[in-house]
Amino acid sequence: MDLYPFFDWLDTSLLADISKAYGGVFAVVQMFHLLGMSMLGGMVLVGDLRLLNILLKDIPSQVVIENTQKWFNVALVIVMTSGIFMSSAVAMKLYYNQMFWAKMTSLGLGIAFVYVIRRPLLKFPHDTINPWTLKLIAVTSISIWFTVAASGRWIGFS
């Protein structure tokens, strides 16, 4: 499916007018994007490092996952809404940027992984899940979200 019409529309939308005309607004939205990214990364790391038995070892992993998942959702909404606004400023440039598509692919993978695999699986009592499955979930999760963040940063360099 070619998303060119969407990017073409975004490039001339009201969002694009604002993001291109007001550098200050763009910078503030970018701040929320970075803060959302930090919060998202923090929740992923705390949850996954607990599953790996590295962090918060004396707190049940189920408690850690339940608490971090709520704030992960909040962070994801912040990152995605601010991300759409930021994309509108350079929509056509992003359409032709390979690193942007690497980020979008890994972001899609990350969201699917969280809501289709990680979250449903971790709803079961953790002591009934094979410890290696928990570790595999954690390593996969950290790897995917690191790829999202790293490819996102690399858009600026490419």
Added chain:
Amino acid sequence: MLNELLLTFAQWLDTHQWSTGIHESIYVYSWIEATHVLTLMVFLGMLCVIDLRMLGVIFPNVPASKIAQRLDKPMMIGFVVMLITGFLLFYAIPVRSTQSIWFRIKVVLLILAGINAFMFRAKMQASSGTWDLDPVPPKRIRMGAAASLVLWSGVVITGRTIAYDWFDCHKQLPEFMYWAAGCVNELAALKQ
């Protein structure tokens, strides 16, 4: 006087071969910058969990001191990496950074965030026995956590805006801005 001293120091750093080397190397500079930004997730991510607990909105059934103690080490590891990469980024472009109003505000906010963290920690250690198990900590603790989040948000936004040239010395700026940004030569030219 301070502006002249800072500029002289920055110009001295700028003469270093390593400074030019990092600045002119596309990959080294990019890797340092990417590490600096990505480590935000470790440092600010952990800080965010601690501050949200102090605000009473996460881990309400886990003692606040336990969250703070357990996440302190990874948070400090992130901070040290950010500090080292941050210094290298400054070292690569010392003159422009020294004369950046955003960089200067960032340093001030960093100092304020450090003071707040020090006071916050002292307050927390002195009184944690009385509220450690409370789902929502006392107001003074919540204020400290909110201040921490606001100050660090300020550090992030000013760090990001260093890249913009809105108030660089080569622009036409009011005298106060030249002074605040440390534009020594432009200030001298204005006074002539």
